[in-house]
Amino acid sequence: MxxxxxxxxxxxxxxxxxxxxxxxxxxxxxxxxxxxxxxxxxxxxxxxxxxxxxxxxxxxxxxxxxxxxxxxxxxxHPEPPLMGRDAEAQAVIEMWERRAELEGMNAAGELVRNFAPMFEDRAIAGVPSGFPQIPALVERGKKRMARFFEMWDQQLADNAFVAGPVFSIADITAFIAVEFAKRAEITIPDHCKHFARWYESISQRPSAKA
Ligand SMILES: N[C@@H](CCC(=O)N[C@@H](CS)C(=O)NCC(=O)O)C(=O)O
CATH class of the missing domain: 3.40.30.10 (Glutaredoxin)
Incomplete structure:
Protein backbone atom coordinates (compact mmCIF):
# COMPACT_ATOMS: atom_id res chain seq x y z
CA MET A 1 0.00 0.00 0.00
CA HIS A 77 -8.08 0.05 11.89
CA PRO A 78 -11.32 0.70 13.77
CA GLU A 79 -9.67 2.07 16.93
CA PRO A 80 -10.03 4.83 17.82
CA PRO A 81 -13.18 5.32 15.77
CA LEU A 82 -13.02 8.59 13.85
CA MET A 83 -16.13 8.00 11.73
CA GLY A 84 -18.54 6.87 14.45
CA ARG A 85 -18.95 3.66 16.43
CA ASP A 86 -22.69 3.10 15.95
CA ALA A 87 -25.35 4.00 13.40
CA GLU A 88 -26.30 7.30 15.02
CA ALA A 89 -22.71 8.46 15.54
CA GLN A 90 -21.80 7.46 11.99
CA ALA A 91 -24.69 9.47 10.55
CA VAL A 92 -24.05 12.57 12.68
CA ILE A 93 -20.33 12.53 11.94
CA GLU A 94 -20.94 12.04 8.24
CA MET A 95 -23.38 14.96 8.25
CA TRP A 96 -20.78 17.25 9.83
CA GLU A 97 -17.98 15.89 7.69
CA ARG A 98 -19.95 16.66 4.53
CA ARG A 99 -20.87 20.08 5.85
CA ALA A 100 -17.21 20.77 6.64
CA GLU A 101 -16.27 19.70 3.13
CA LEU A 102 -19.05 21.57 1.32
CA GLU A 103 -19.22 24.71 3.48
CA GLY A 104 -15.59 24.86 4.66
CA MET A 105 -13.18 23.16 2.26
CA ASN A 106 -15.09 24.17 -0.86
CA ALA A 107 -15.38 27.78 0.32
CA ALA A 108 -11.67 27.93 1.15
CA GLY A 109 -10.87 26.25 -2.16
CA GLU A 110 -12.96 28.74 -4.13
CA LEU A 111 -11.23 31.57 -2.32
CA VAL A 112 -7.64 30.36 -2.56
CA ARG A 113 -7.81 28.97 -6.09
CA ASN A 114 -9.12 32.30 -7.38
CA PHE A 115 -6.70 34.34 -5.24
CA ALA A 116 -3.23 32.77 -5.25
CA PRO A 117 -0.98 33.63 -8.22
CA MET A 118 0.22 30.02 -8.41
CA PHE A 119 -3.27 29.02 -9.60
CA GLU A 120 -3.41 31.50 -12.45
CA ASP A 121 -5.40 29.95 -15.33
CA ARG A 122 -5.99 26.78 -13.30
CA ALA A 123 -8.56 27.74 -10.72
CA ILE A 124 -9.88 24.17 -10.74
CA ALA A 125 -7.78 21.39 -9.16
CA GLY A 126 -6.52 18.74 -11.54
CA VAL A 127 -6.55 20.82 -14.74
CA PRO A 128 -3.32 22.15 -16.26
CA SER A 129 -4.83 25.33 -17.78
CA GLY A 130 -7.96 26.89 -19.25
CA PHE A 131 -9.76 27.78 -16.02
CA PRO A 132 -8.95 31.47 -15.39
CA GLN A 133 -9.30 32.94 -11.93
CA ILE A 134 -12.47 34.96 -11.35
CA PRO A 135 -11.90 37.84 -8.89
CA ALA A 136 -15.59 37.90 -7.90
CA LEU A 137 -15.19 34.37 -6.56
CA VAL A 138 -12.56 35.63 -4.11
CA GLU A 139 -15.17 37.95 -2.64
CA ARG A 140 -17.79 35.22 -2.62
CA GLY A 141 -15.31 32.79 -1.07
CA LYS A 142 -14.68 35.29 1.73
CA LYS A 143 -18.42 35.57 2.37
CA ARG A 144 -18.75 31.80 2.37
CA MET A 145 -15.88 31.50 4.86
CA ALA A 146 -17.52 34.12 7.08
CA ARG A 147 -20.69 32.04 7.07
CA PHE A 148 -18.69 28.88 7.82
CA PHE A 149 -17.07 30.56 10.85
CA GLU A 150 -20.46 31.78 12.13
CA MET A 151 -22.21 28.43 11.72
CA TRP A 152 -19.41 26.42 13.28
CA ASP A 153 -19.08 28.91 16.13
CA GLN A 154 -22.72 28.22 17.00
CA GLN A 155 -22.18 24.47 16.86
CA LEU A 156 -19.02 24.66 18.96
CA ALA A 157 -20.71 26.80 21.62
CA ASP A 158 -22.28 23.64 23.03
CA ASN A 159 -19.95 20.95 21.73
CA ALA A 160 -16.30 20.16 22.43
CA PHE A 161 -15.88 18.95 18.87
CA VAL A 162 -17.60 19.57 15.55
CA ALA A 163 -19.86 16.51 15.63
CA GLY A 164 -20.37 16.39 19.40
CA PRO A 165 -18.35 15.21 22.40
CA VAL A 166 -15.85 13.05 20.47
CA PHE A 167 -13.04 14.03 18.07
CA SER A 168 -13.82 12.82 14.52
CA ILE A 169 -13.00 13.18 10.85
CA ALA A 170 -15.34 16.21 10.81
CA ASP A 171 -12.83 18.04 13.04
CA ILE A 172 -10.01 17.19 10.66
CA THR A 173 -11.87 18.54 7.62
CA ALA A 174 -12.99 21.72 9.38
CA PHE A 175 -9.46 22.28 10.74
CA ILE A 176 -7.93 21.94 7.29
CA ALA A 177 -10.52 24.34 5.85
CA VAL A 178 -9.25 26.98 8.29
CA GLU A 179 -5.62 26.19 7.48
CA PHE A 180 -6.37 26.39 3.74
CA ALA A 181 -8.14 29.77 3.99
CA LYS A 182 -5.06 31.28 5.66
CA ARG A 183 -3.43 31.19 2.22
CA ALA A 184 -5.86 33.92 1.20
CA GLU A 185 -5.17 35.81 4.45
CA ILE A 186 -8.49 34.82 5.98
CA THR A 187 -8.48 33.85 9.66
CA ILE A 188 -11.06 33.16 12.37
CA PRO A 189 -12.95 36.40 13.18
CA ASP A 190 -12.32 37.70 16.72
CA HIS A 191 -15.95 37.35 17.77
CA CYS A 192 -16.04 33.59 16.98
CA LYS A 193 -14.75 32.65 20.43
CA HIS A 194 -16.02 29.07 20.46
CA PHE A 195 -14.50 28.42 17.08
CA ALA A 196 -11.18 29.89 18.26
CA ARG A 197 -11.20 27.72 21.40
CA TRP A 198 -11.87 24.61 19.29
CA TYR A 199 -9.20 25.55 16.71
CA GLU A 200 -6.61 26.01 19.45
CA SER A 201 -7.44 22.59 20.94
CA ILE A 202 -7.15 20.86 17.54
CA SER A 203 -3.86 22.66 16.82
CA GLN A 204 -2.44 21.27 20.07
CA ARG A 205 -3.08 17.64 19.14
CA PRO A 206 0.10 15.82 18.08
CA SER A 207 -1.63 14.80 14.82
CA ALA A 208 -1.85 18.46 13.74
CA LYS A 209 1.88 18.29 12.96
CA ALA A 210 1.23 15.65 10.29
N1 LIG B 1 -12.08 15.92 -2.98
C1 LIG B 1 -10.73 15.57 -3.33
C2 LIG B 1 -9.96 16.83 -3.63
C3 LIG B 1 -8.50 16.58 -3.93
C4 LIG B 1 -7.76 17.84 -4.34
O1 LIG B 1 -8.35 18.82 -4.82
N2 LIG B 1 -6.43 17.81 -4.15
C5 LIG B 1 -5.58 18.91 -4.53
C6 LIG B 1 -4.47 19.08 -3.50
S1 LIG B 1 -5.12 19.66 -1.96
C7 LIG B 1 -4.91 18.59 -5.84
O2 LIG B 1 -4.58 17.45 -6.08
N3 LIG B 1 -4.68 19.59 -6.69
C8 LIG B 1 -4.08 19.36 -7.95
C9 LIG B 1 -3.96 20.61 -8.77
O3 LIG B 1 -3.87 21.68 -8.15
O4 LIG B 1 -3.93 20.51 -9.99
C10 LIG B 1 -10.13 14.82 -2.16
O5 LIG B 1 -10.45 15.17 -1.03
O6 LIG B 1 -9.35 13.91 -2.37
Missing part, protein backbone atom coordinates in the same frame (compact mmCIF):
# COMPACT_ATOMS: atom_id res chain seq x y z
CA UNK A 2 1.26 3.53 -0.70
CA UNK A 3 -0.11 7.02 -0.31
CA UNK A 4 0.43 9.63 -3.02
CA UNK A 5 0.97 12.71 -0.96
CA UNK A 6 2.41 16.22 -0.98
CA UNK A 7 3.48 17.96 2.19
CA UNK A 8 2.07 21.38 1.23
CA UNK A 9 -1.31 20.23 -0.09
CA UNK A 10 -4.37 20.49 2.21
CA UNK A 11 -6.33 17.40 1.17
CA UNK A 12 -3.45 14.94 1.63
CA UNK A 13 -2.91 16.50 5.05
CA UNK A 14 -6.44 15.50 6.03
CA UNK A 15 -5.43 11.89 5.41
CA UNK A 16 -2.08 12.29 7.20
CA UNK A 17 -3.85 13.66 10.30
CA UNK A 18 -6.36 10.81 10.17
CA UNK A 19 -3.52 8.27 9.98
CA UNK A 20 -1.64 9.98 12.82
CA UNK A 21 -4.74 9.81 15.04
CA UNK A 22 -4.94 6.08 14.29
CA UNK A 23 -1.22 5.54 14.80
CA UNK A 24 -0.98 4.06 11.29
CA UNK A 25 2.01 4.60 9.01
CA UNK A 26 1.85 4.11 5.24
CA UNK A 27 4.77 4.65 2.83
CA UNK A 28 4.31 7.80 0.80
CA UNK A 29 5.18 8.89 -2.72
CA UNK A 30 5.58 12.63 -3.14
CA UNK A 31 3.59 14.24 -5.97
CA UNK A 32 4.78 17.83 -6.05
CA UNK A 33 1.71 19.60 -7.42
CA UNK A 34 3.59 22.93 -7.36
CA UNK A 35 5.90 21.41 -9.97
CA UNK A 36 2.90 19.92 -11.82
CA UNK A 37 3.86 16.31 -11.10
CA UNK A 38 0.14 15.42 -11.12
CA UNK A 39 0.14 15.96 -14.88
CA UNK A 40 2.79 13.33 -15.64
CA UNK A 41 1.70 10.37 -17.80
CA UNK A 42 2.57 8.00 -14.91
CA UNK A 43 0.33 9.78 -12.42
CA UNK A 44 -2.49 9.86 -14.98
CA UNK A 45 -2.67 6.07 -14.63
CA UNK A 46 -2.92 6.39 -10.83
CA UNK A 47 -5.64 9.08 -10.92
CA UNK A 48 -7.08 10.37 -14.19
CA UNK A 49 -8.57 13.28 -12.22
CA UNK A 50 -4.98 14.38 -11.43
CA UNK A 51 -5.55 15.08 -7.76
CA UNK A 52 -3.99 13.90 -4.54
CA UNK A 53 -4.27 12.14 -2.16
CA UNK A 54 -4.48 8.69 -3.70
CA UNK A 55 -4.10 5.44 -1.80
CA UNK A 56 -2.79 2.65 -4.02
CA UNK A 57 -3.55 -0.80 -2.65
CA UNK A 58 -1.28 -3.81 -3.15
CA UNK A 59 -3.57 -5.18 -5.89
CA UNK A 60 -3.26 -1.88 -7.82
CA UNK A 61 -6.66 -0.45 -6.87
CA UNK A 62 -6.38 3.32 -6.52
CA UNK A 63 -8.60 5.24 -4.10
CA UNK A 64 -8.47 8.89 -5.16
CA UNK A 65 -10.49 10.76 -2.55
CA UNK A 66 -9.61 11.83 1.01
CA UNK A 67 -12.78 10.59 2.70
CA UNK A 68 -12.82 7.33 0.75
CA UNK A 69 -9.23 6.70 1.86
CA UNK A 70 -10.16 7.47 5.47
CA UNK A 71 -13.15 5.13 5.24
CA UNK A 72 -10.86 2.33 4.05
CA UNK A 73 -8.40 2.96 6.91
CA UNK A 74 -11.26 3.14 9.42
CA UNK A 75 -12.43 -0.34 8.42
CA UNK A 76 -8.91 -1.79 8.65
Missing amino acids: KLYDFELAPNPRRVRIFLAEKGVTIPTVEVNTRERAQFSPEFGKINPFRTIPVLELDDGTCIGDSVAICRYIEVL
